[in-house]
Amino acid sequence: MTKAPAPPPASAPIIVAIDGGAxxxxxxxxxxxxxxxxxxxxxxxxxxxxxxxxLMAQRIAPDQTEPIEAGLAAVTFSTQVVGNTAQLLIDGHAAGDDIRSEQVNTHVSHYAALPAVRAALLAYQRSQPEVARKHGFRGVVMEGRDIGSVIFPNADFRIFLHADQAARAARRAAEGRVDAVAERDRLDTSRKAAPLLCPPGAVDIDSTHLTLEEVVEKLSALIAQKLPPLSSC
Incomplete structure (x- = not known):
């Protein structure tokens, strides 16, 4: 049977905020x-x-505040929608595979902790529900580390996922990726600008011993109270 068309997007896009560590x-x-x-x-x-x-390609270190601020002020952020995913374009260019490299894994938390970097991306992130509406989506599911606490503190659904460090390190190893999970946790939770935390009132889920399907089902039951899932027929 042909899949039923999606209903028209609501005037106010639904916002699902998911935060959590690496x-x-x-x-x-x-x-x-x-x-x-x-x-x-x-x-x-x-x-x-x-x-x-x-910034690393431009050889700008995290402690070089003025070059970082000047560099970010000179770039333009826009969005390219591929399938059902929003891709950031910086000066019209999409990300390459290098953003998942060990080098970026090692340094990203240092740059992400900088107020100048977070401020540069704040308005752009908040623009994504409107991007979703214009492309016919019913809203956004936005993942990060400060979505429910800073970007969208009034999101329709605020979710915090966590798991113990051993389980998360094993997941990265299974993916064939090198990621200093414990160190990134330390940097993300201790930074002064928008630290990683479970926002008050958020749905807190420990995924250590849950399968992906179990987590998705728990959250789907929650979201379906306000937004029915699309027909699977």
Whole structure:
């Protein structure tokens, strides 16, 4: 049977905010929810990775405040929608595979901790629900580390995913990726600008012993109270 068309987007796009540390399951969960509910998937971690890669390519270190501020003031951020995912374009250029490299993994938290970097991306991130509406999506599922606390503190759904460090390190190893999970946790939770935390009132889920499917089902039941899933027929 032909898949039923999606209903027209609501006037106010639904916002699902998912926060959590590295390898907590944010991306896989967000992608599954985006497909199930007709939402635009927005991976804000990739935005910070892209900015990190650009600054590193320009040989600008995290402690070089003035060059960072000048460099970010000179760039233009825009969005390219590929499938149901929002991709950041910096001066019209999309991210390359280098943003998932070991080098970027090592340094991204240092750049992401800088107030200048977070301020540069703030308005851009907040523009994504309107991007979703214009492209016919019902809203956004946005993942990151400060979505429910800073970017969209009044999101329709605020979710915090976490898992113990051993489980998260094992997940990265299974993906064939090198990622200093413990060190990134330390940097992300201790930074002064928008630290990683579970926002008050958010749905807190420990995914250590849950499968991806179990996490998705828990959150789908929650979201379906306000937004019915798309027909699977």
């Amino acid at each position: 390898a907590s399951g944010k991306s896989s969960t967000a992608r599954a929810l985006a497909a199930r509910f007709g939402l635009l998937h927005v991976d804000t971690g990739s935005f910070y990775r892209q900015v990190c890669a650009k």
